[in-house]
Amino acid sequence: MKKIKWIVAFAFLALLIIVPNISKAADLGIQISPLSYNFEIEPGQSQEVKITVTNTNITLLNYVVEIENFDQVNNEGAPSFSGTTSDSSVTSLKDWISITDKSLAESTISSKEAKTLTFDISVPEGAEPGGHYAAIFVKEIKKNAEGKTEIGISSRVGALVLVTVPGNLTKTAEITKFNPPKFVWHGPVKFDMTVKNTGTTHYDSKSTVELASMFGSKQIVELGLHTIIPKNERDYSGEWSNKYPFGYYKVKGIATDGDGNPVQAESVIWAIPLIIVIPVLVGLILLVWIITYLGKHVKFVPNENSKK
Numbered sequence: 001m002k003k004i005k006w007i008v009a010f011a012f013l014a015l016l017i018i019v020p021n022i023s024k025a026a027d028l029g030i031q032i033s034p035l036s037y038n039f040e041i042e043p044g045q046s047q048e049v050k051i052t053v054t055n056t057n058i059t060l061l062n063y064v065v066e067i068e069n070f071d072q073v074n075n076e077g078a079p080s081f082s083g084t085t086s087d088s089s090v091t092s093l094k095d096w097i098s099i100t101d102k103s104l105a106e107s108t109i110s111s112k113e114a115k116t117l118t119f120d121i122s123v124p125e126g127a128e129p130g131g132h133y134a135a136i137f138v139k140e141i142k143k144n145a146e147g148k149t150e151i152g153i154s155s156r157v158g159a160l161v162l163v164t165v166p167g168n169l170t171k172t173a174e175i176t177k178f179n180p181p182k183f184v185w186h187g188p189v190k191f192d193m194t195v196k197n198t199g200t201t202h203y204d205s206k207s208t209v210e211l212a213s214m215f216g217s218k219q220i221v222e223l224g225l226h227t228i229i230p231k232n233e234r235d236y237s238g239e240w241s242n243k244y245p246f247g248y249y250k251v252k253g254i255a256t257d258g259d260g261n262p263v264q265a266e267s268v269i270w271a272i273p274l275i276i277v278i279p280v281l282v283g284l285i286l287l288v289w290i291i292t293y294l295g296k297h298v299k300f301v302p303n304e305n306s307k308k
Helices: 003-027 273-296
Strands: 031-033 036-040 046-055 061-069 096-099 106-109 112-122 129-139 156-165 173-177 189-197 203-213 216-229 233-240 247-256 262-271
Touching: 031 129, 031 156, 046 129, 046 156, 061 189, 173 247, 173 262, 189 203, 189 216, 189 247, 189 262, 203 233, 216 233
Parallel strands: 036 156
Antiparallel strands: 031 046, 046 112, 061 106, 061 129, 096 112, 129 156, 173 189, 189 233, 203 216, 203 247, 247 262
């Protein structure tokens, strides 16, 4: 019994030591702000960007600045850098961004210190009109006691930079997926829609579903608002909260392009709630059974007195 008590006491003591350390470890690393920028810059013009970098570690932190282009974004809005290709003969946003103080491109930050990094975005003359996308990363460098860089997993955080170069821009959109159910037996009903940016620059697209019933009433289901970059798709979803829809509905999936113009996809829904259908079917079956039973077992005999 004493042995069990000692084991329990030891485990409790270990938790007191480990749990605070875990919570502290979750707070360690690099933080930056703001997390995104959105500019319109004329060819030949420039824009200044300031990023605040904070060392949340309890020790000195070594870092390096990295800049990468991106042209793909997932459904959560996070950019993907693995599929980005570049043409060495054409400059891109990555080439247009430079840090003002070169000594801060690779440096150190003391524990709990915040440092401001200033960047310049210079759009060259003749830059292609449209959207250009990059991220400015601050990456932690692991070093040993001798100051040599260690090979291993290093954390990095980034600020997204979205730049539109004015000119002959298109902001078109296309609904590539909208397949609501043809028959609905009960609510709520979930709607999914996929919208593609077929233009040349990014924009915010809002999506809704409009339901027009056979009785003339209309309902709107909001699917949300997403920023879409060119040649990318974003998924939208929303829920029609009507628990017992009934009848025939004309359904329109509607998304806005970069100029606010709507694009549409149409479908129909037959809503037949089971809470109504089942009792009606049971009632009809019971009625048919009663009529059949009466036809077989009950005979109506004419009253002889009524003939006199």
